[in-house]
Amino acid sequence: MSAEPASEALQDPLAIDVAVVGRITAVPSILEVCCRITGMGYAAVARVTEDRWIACAVRDQIDFGLGVGGELPVRTTLCDEVRQQREAIVFDHADENPAFANHHTPLTYGLQSYISVPIFRGDGSFFGTLCAIDPEPHNPSKPETVETFRLFAQLIGTQLDAEDRLARSEAALLDEQDAAELRDQFIAVLGHDLRNPLAAIQAGASLLKKTPLNDKAARIVDQMQDSG
Numbered sequence: 001m002s003a004e005p006a007s008e009a010l011q012d013p014l015a016i017d018v019a020v021v022g023r024i025t026a027v028p029s030i031l032e033v034c035c036r037i038t039g040m041g042y043a044a045v046a047r048v049t050e051d052r053w054i055a056c057a058v059r060d061q062i063d064f065g066l067g068v069g070g071e072l073p074v075r076t077t078l079c080d081e082v083r084q085q086r087e088a089i090v091f092d093h094a095d096e097n098p099a100f101a102n103h104h105t106p107l108t109y110g111l112q113s114y115i116s117v118p119i120f121r122g123d124g125s126f127f128g129t130l131c132a133i134d135p136e137p138h139n140p141s142k143p144e145t146v147e148t149f150r151l152f153a154q155l156i157g158t159q160l161d162a163e164d165r166l167a168r169s170e171a172a173l174l175d176e177q178d179a180a181e182l183r184d185q186f187i188a189v190l191g192h193d194l195r196n197p198l199a200a201i202q203a204g205a206s207l208l209k210k211t212p213l214n215d216k217a218a219r220i221v222d223q224m225q226d227s228g
Contacts, residue, residue, distance in 0.1 A: 014054050017047045017127075018069055021056035024159045030130070030152045031059035037145055040113055040134035042066075045156060048079045048128040062134065078105045079116050079129045086126065088117040090146060093137035109133070115140035117149045122161040130156060 021027060027045060034043040041062030047054045053074040058067055066072065074080045078089050091097045091114055094106040105111065116131035130153045132140060139145070 014047055014049075014052060015069075018054065018056045020160060020163045021045050021047075021156075022068070023163060024057075024156065026155065026159065027057045028059070030156070031057060034130070034132050034149065034152065035059055035061060037148060038113070038115065038132050038134075038140045039138045040115075040132040040140065042134065043130075043132040045119070045130055046079055046128045048074065048077075048083045048126070050074075050083075053077050053079055056128070064133070076105060076108050078103075078114060079131060082116050082118050082129050083126055086118055088115070088146060088150070090115040090141045092139050092141050096137075110135050112136055113138040113140055115146070115149060117146070117153045119153045119157050119160075121157055127157060127160060129153075 031043040031045070035041065041060070042064045043059045044055050044066075045057040047056050051074055053072045055066055055068055055070045058070075060067070082089055091100050094100040094103070094112050094114070100106055100114075106114065111133050113134045113136065114132070116129045118129055119127045121127055130149055132149075140149075
């Protein structure tokens with residue numbers, strides 16, 4: 001099995017997705033249940049894009065060797081087909097399944113049983129997959145098992161959206177706190193040196209430059225600094 005080092009994978013933009021999944025406290029239990037109900041030894045939540053497959057959470061009981069942040073070439077995975085079809089793929093015994101007996105994915109990774117269901121965000125966009133694999137035959141295609149995986153995938157998608165909302169709320173709160181702190185500093189500068197208005201304006205303008213400004217506001221601050 002070929003996998004890129006986790007340390008390299010976590011340095012790219014998809015690292016944020018790995019981190020977000022890592023904050024969902026239900027995911028380890030979900031992966032444990034996925035392994036238990038299928039009898040399969042490896043389960044994962046994967047972020048899947050057109051050109052990337054990266055493991056966001058993993059339960060590995062078969063020494064498959066791919067941990068959190070590890071990558072597989074996306075074209076070698078069935079998750080890529082799940083992404084394109086937006087439908088689950090599942091088989092119990094690759095060697096006895098005409099569609100998968102000679103498929104490159106089970107041949108490449110030595111798989112006999114496999115299940116992968118799509119994870120969608122609230123807006124319908126595709127995030128990745130909840131999947132399980134094993135080198136031995138198992139029965140993941142049972143309707144109740146597939147439905148359980150679908151429900152777990154829905155839960156993960158819902159939690160991803162909740163994490164996004166929380167992050168936006170925290171960012172907005174920090175912005176408000178930063179703005180309040182800068183406002184207090186600005187007032188303090190003005191009050192401290194009213195005898196030197198030009199110095200106060202320069203100091204205040206410097207503080208304002210630290211805040212996000214639209215083009216018009218930025219020009220005004222530049223003019224304030226130029227006036228000194």
